Amino acid sequence: MKPIIQFVFHLVTPLILGKTVGKLSTKSAPRQYKKLKQPPFAPPRKIFAPMWTFLYLTMGLAHALVKRKGDRGASRLFKVHLMINYTWSFLFFRLRKRQLALVNSIMIWVTMYAVLVKFFKVSRLAGIILLPYTLWTTFAAYLTLGSWYLNREK
Secondary structure (H helix, E strand, O other), X not given: OOHHHHHHHHHHHHHHHHHHHHHHHOOOHHHHHHHOOOOOOOOOHHHHHHHHHHHHHHHHHHHHHHHHHOOHHHXXXXXXXXXXXXXXXXXXXXXXXXXXXXXXXHHXXXXXXXXXXXXXXXXXXXXHHOHHHHHHHHHHHHHHHHHHHHOOOO
């Protein structure tokens, strides 16, 4: 593949896969989100789609930069992280296993941190680009914990 095509491929792949997983696993998400007790600072439901679009694009950009440097280990770690990330929606919305989604959130955060450290070593810019995702992942883990705790009897 030509370098520009590879770059675009790596840029948009997390977004395309994320949107696909979202469509497959979250058909009832709006209704569920509305019914769940939410922890303090939980954003309106309408925030999530634009936020994840932005985050998946920044993740793709960071990965594309790392791929250009040829670091296969960092790329593999990122792909493992993405697979863990994509399972959250299935656990939380499709299966309604909030406690497993909480465990998954911790796995997302741990692997995200490993990706962040690795990306910073390969490309400082790639690491910087992942910082908003790092913050959001931390916030998302808080939301998952709060949602599980406040709705654990359901």
